[in-house]
Every structure is written in structure tokens, then in C-alpha cells.
Amino acid sequence: MSTVSVTSPSAANTAVSTTGTLTTPLKDVVQDLPLPAIGEPVIEVQNLTKRYGRNIVHQHLNLEIRRGEIVTLVGGSGSGKTTLVRQILGLEQPTSGTIKMFGEDIATIGAEQARLMRTRTGMLFQQGALFSSLTVFDNIAQPVRELGKVPPDLLRDIVMLKLEMVGLPCKHASKMPAALSGGMIKRVGLARAIVLEPELLFLDEPTAGLDPRSSDEVVDLISTLHRALGLTVVLVTHDLDAMVALSTRVAVLAERRVLVAAPVEEAASVDHPFIREYFLGMRGRRALQALPPERRAKLPPAALASAAVGCKPG
Ligand SMILES: Nc1ncnc2c1ncn2[C@@H]1O[C@H](COP(=O)(O)OP(=O)(O)OP(=O)(O)O)[C@@H](O)[C@H]1O
Ligand SMILES: [Mg+2]
Numbered sequence: 104m105s106t107v108s109v110t111s112p113s114a115a116n117t118a119v120s121t122t123g124t125l126t127t128p129l130k131d132v133v134q135d136l137p138l139p140a141i142g143e144p145v146i147e148v149q150n151l152t153k154r155y156g157r158n159i160v161h162q163h164l165n166l167e168i169r170r171g172e173i174v175t176l177v178g179g180s181g182s183g184k185t186t187l188v189r190q191i192l193g194l195e196q197p198t199s200g201t202i203k204m205f206g207e208d209i210a211t212i213g214a215e216q217a218r219l220m221r222t223r224t225g226m227l228f229q230q231g232a233l234f235s236s237l238t239v240f241d242n243i244a245q246p247v248r249e250l251g252k253v254p255p256d257l258l259r260d261i262v263m264l265k266l267e268m269v270g271l272p273c274k275h276a277s278k279m280p281a282a283l284s285g286g287m288i289k290r291v292g293l294a295r296a297i298v299l300e301p302e303l304l305f306l307d308e309p310t311a312g313l314d315p316r317s318s319d320e321v322v323d324l325i326s327t328l329h330r331a332l333g334l335t336v337v338l339v340t341h342d343l344d345a346m347v348a349l350s351t352r353v354a355v356l357a358e359r360r361v362l363v364a365a366p367v368e369e370a371a372s373v374d375h376p377f378i379r380e381y382f383l384g385m386r387g388r389r390a391l392q393a394l395p396p397e398r399r400a401k402l403p404p405a406a407l408a409s410a411a412v413g414c415k416p417g
Contacts, residue, residue, distance in 0.1 A: 129268055130323065133330040141351070142170030144206075145303055145335050146191055151200035153186060160186050162359040164200070170302070173329060173336040174364065175346045177381065178356030184339045185229055187356070188305050191337070192226065193217060204303075222250065225296035229307035229339070232292035233280040239266070240276040243295045250299075265294040268331075269324060286317030290324065297328060304328075307339045322348050343390035355381070368394065368401040382406065 146168040153161040160183040168174045176184045189195040191202055193209050202209050204220060212220070225246075233242045243262045247253055253261075263273050269290040280288060289309055296304055309325065310318040322345045329336055329349075340346055346353060347367055354364040357377040363370050371382035371391065381387055383405045391399070391406050399407070 128270075129331055130327045133327055136330045138330065138351075139171035139333040139335075141172055144168065145170050145204065146337070147201075147203040148187070148191065149201045149203075151187075151190070151202065152198045153183070153190060153195070154198050159359060161197075164356075164360045166354055166361050166364060168335065168337060170335050171333065172351045173325075173338060173349050175338045175340060175350040175353045176356060177340070177346060177353055179377070180341075182356040183359070184356055185307055188226075188307060188337065188339060192224065192305065222299050223301055224303045224305065225299065225301035226305045227289070227292045227296045227307060227309055229311070232288055233295075235280050237280075238276065239271075239278050239280070239283070239291050242280070242291060243298055246295065246298050261298065262294075265298050266291075268297070268328070269294045270320070284317075285313050286320060289313065289317075289321050293321075293324065293328070297332065300332065301334070303335045303337070305337045305339075308341070309338070310340065310342045310345050318342065318345065321345075325349055343386055344393065347390045347393050366398070367391070368398045371406055372401070372403045379405075 144167050146166070148164060148166040151161050151164040152159070164187070166174075166187075176187065178184055186195060190197050191204065191209075197210075205223065207216065207220070209217070209220070234245070237245070240262055243265055244258055247258060247261060262276065266273055266276060271287065271290050271294070275283070275287065275291075280291070283291065293306075293309070296306070306325065310321050313321060325336065325338070325345075326349060328334060336349075338345070338349060350367055352364050353367050353370045355362045355370055355373075355378060357375070362375055362378065363373045365373075367382075368391075371378065371387070382391065383403070388406055388408060391402060394402070
């Protein structure tokens with residue numbers, strides 16, 4: 104049986120045996136690794152405007168995301184988070200402005216280059232993560248099959264390794280999506296998103312609809328994959344705990360643009376009504392308590408007011 108290599112950090116390779124299975128849980132292998140170094144810009148959105156008829160979703164929006172970052176897009180429902188991701192992926196056309204991915208203007212690249220770029224990115228969609236008529240195996244294999252003919256043994260190794268990387272036993276490979284729990288569906292969606300070992304991963308609401316324990320497990324998994332594969336991650340979420348746990352920076356969408364893109368503690372310090380409500384409301388303050396002490400010390404005083412449930416002053 105052929106060896107399946109995991110690209111990037113050597114630590115990920117050490118966890119892969121010659122039979123294409125993980126000998127040690129990936130989480131244990133990567134937990135002492137430093138976070139991926141922040142590198143060159145991989146996404147540059149400049150002066151972006153997007154309108155649907157009279158509805159202006161983005162206006163003069165700017166955002167830069169660098170290699171190795173986990174940038175979380177937050178904003179109210181309808182603020183344009185999914186629309187922004189869809190434009191970056193080339194699934195929607197901007198009304199005006201430019202979007203560069205890996206240094207290339209996505210509006211001017213040819214079909215072959217666009218196809219290559221797609222193989223360098225993975226996506227977990229907000230809606231309909233899996234094809235309901237395909238098994239778990241076939242769902243994960245689908246992006247590989249799209250590339251062309253792959254020997255069955257190699258395909259099996261690739262899919263089984265990805266299943267293990269997301270913490271699912273191989274016995275689930277033959278199941279249909281309807282037989283899976285919500286947390287398992289997200290894991291399979293993640294396995295499919297990383298099957299081509301992308302450099303750039305887009306995750307739209309990866310913890311939505313999960314119970315707190317499954318949410319924590321998915322957050323852990325994203326953190327592990329980020330370290331193991333040296334990924335750049337664009338995360339869209341309403342889950343404040345996930346945002347605090349994972350983000351190297353938070354990009355706040357409001358007023359049709361990115362108000363601020365900065366580490367959580369800096370973003371929370373910006374004086375703006377949406378930011379006050381989002382970060383300094385009770386849910387926000389509770390989530391911010393999970394920051395390490397040296398970062399909590401940089402929060403505005405209002406963020407440190409008690410966030411305990413039912414806690415009354417006095
Ligand atoms: N294909 C479309 N045609 C027309 N309007 C659209 C389309 N897609 C999105 N919109 C509009 O664009 C705006 C932004 O939608 P989007 O789905 O990006 O918001 P969001 O921030 O992802 O919201 P949520 O947090 O609820 O997922 C909304 O007003 C939505 O109605
Ligand atoms: Mg959305």
C-alpha cells in the first residue's frame with residue numbers, strides 16, 4: 104500500500120505510518136508545535152463594492168489576510184460575510200474593486216489557473232455540507248475524483264487518512280450522511296475540505312447547530328489542522344467562544360465594510376456601537392474571559408465587568 108504524505112510541517116508526517124494511517128492522534132503530535140508563522144498576503148481585497156439591485160452589501164471594503172493566520176469574519180446576520188467569502192472564491196462577481204488570491208487578480212486569471220487555485224483552497228459551506236446521496240467515502244473523495252483518474256488504492260488511502268485526521272473511525276466511511284450526527288457531518292465536511300491538502304481553508308459557520316461539546320471538539324480540530332498543515336483559515340462564525348479560541352485576528356463587518364481587522368482584544372477596544380454590543384455585551388464578555396491573562400489585560404475596562412449569569416451588581 105502506498106504512503107500518503109501530509110504536506111508542510113514534518114511533524115504531521117511523523118504521525119503517518121507507511122500504511123497511510125495515523126499512529127498517534129494528530130492533536131497529540133501537534134500540541135507542542137508553535138503556531139504557523141505569519142507570512143505574505145494570500146488574500147487581498149481592495150476597494151470592493153457588491154450590490155444586489157438596490158441592496159449595497161459591501162462598499163469600499165478592504166481586507167488583507169496573510170499566510171498562517173486564522174481570520175474570523177464577524178458581523179450581524181446579513182452583513183455580507185458569506186457574500187464576501189463567495190466573491191473571494193470566485194462564486195460571485197464583485198460589482199467593483201479587486202480581489203487577489205495568492206498574489207493573482209482572480210478576475211483576470213485564465214480557466215486553468217482558476218482550476219489550480221481551487222485545488223489550493225478548501226471550503227466548508229454554511230448550508231448543505233454534504234451530498235445526501237453519496238456515502239461518507241464518496242463525499243470526501245469527490246474533490247480528488249474531479250481532478251482526474253486516481254488509482255483506487257491511493258484514493259482509499261487519501262480518504263481514510265483524512266477521516267482519521269478529523270477524528271472519525273474508518274468504519275463510518277460507508278455510511279450515508281443521514282446516519283450521522285451533526286458533529287460528525289461537520290467533521291466529514293472538514294475532511295472533504297482538506298482532502299486536497301489546501302493552503303487556504305474557508306469555514307462558514309463550522310460550529311452552527313452543534314451542542315457545546317461537539318462545538319468544542321470542532322474548535323479543537325480546526326486548531327489542530329491549522330498547526331498540522333500550516334493552514335491559513337478564513338472563519339465565519341457567530342460563535343463567540345470559537346472566535347476567541349481560534350482567531351489570530353478578527354475582521355468586523357459593519358456599515359458595508361471591514362470596521363477593524365485586529366487581534367480580538369484590539370478589535371474589542373474600538374469605539375463603535377456594533378463593537379460595543381457584540382464584544383462588550385454579556386455573551387461577549389463571557390467569551391473574552393477565555394483569553395490568556397496578558398491579552399485580557401489589553402481589553403477595555405467595560406469588557407472586564409462581571410459576565411457571570413444572573414450576577415447583579417451590589
Ligand atoms: N444571491 C443573492 N441575491 C440577492 N441578494 C443576496 C444574494 N446573496 C446574498 N444576498 C443579500 O446580501 C446580504 C448579505 O448576505 P450574506 O448571506 O452574505 O450575509 P451573512 O453576513 O453571511 O449573514 P448570516 O450571518 O445570516 O449568514 C443580505 O442582504 C442578502 O439578502
Ligand atoms: Mg452567512
